[in-house]
Amino acid sequence: MLVLLSVGVCQAQPQTNTITAPNSSDRQYSVNGVGGNPTINLTAGVTNVFQISAASDHPCIITTVPPPDSSNSGQYSGASPQGTFSGNMALVTPSSGFPTKLYYICSVHHFGGEIDLSAAIGPTPPPNTILQIKVGTNIVMTSTGTSTTWTLVPMYSTNIANQLWTPVPSYTNSFSNGTNTTVFNRLDSTAGPKVYLRLTQQPH
Secondary structure (H helix, E strand, O other): OEOOOOEEEOOOOOOEEEEEEOOOOOOOOEEOOEOOOOOEEEEOOOEEEEEEEEOOOOOEEEEOOOOOOOOOOOEOOOEEOOOEOEEEEEEEOOOOOOOOEEEEEEOOOOOEEEEEEEOOOOOOOOOOEEEEEEEOOEEEEEEEOOOOOEEEEEEEEOOHHHOOOEEOOOEEEEEEOOEEEEEEEOOHHHHOOEOEEEEEEEEO
């Protein structure tokens, strides 16, 4: 098992939106069942996911340039993989200094809609450092800098290049004397022999 130790700060839950355009004759995307290329409102600073199910000639890209943009310029570097018509696309934006508007566009026919980004609302969690990880019959992660105000959520990925992280299905946290201990089952049966781990902080 290959483990990457990292800590993420998550003040808001990431969102997953479904984008569809199943027919080649369509010249619009539907988002979560709403047609007409509707505006998508997202929180910056988290990894938001688009589940795309479109005709093969309606690949979706995320850009800084509004439609129609026949040059496909301004593709946003935080979106991956660009040009997706089937599968997940992750959108990663910073928690500060982020673009307030992006656009999801068909790279072939240049129709699409707006993505409005806003900052997370709420206090900033304290710094957090992973001290140790033990892999046995289960996984035990210890970290500092937490408090009972925040919940540590372990997450895993089998491919950190696509920036898609999944919360561990079941875990426990215990906090004592400035140290948090997070315990959960091994992920071999779910994620295979190669898995990356991180902790995110979320308010109670």
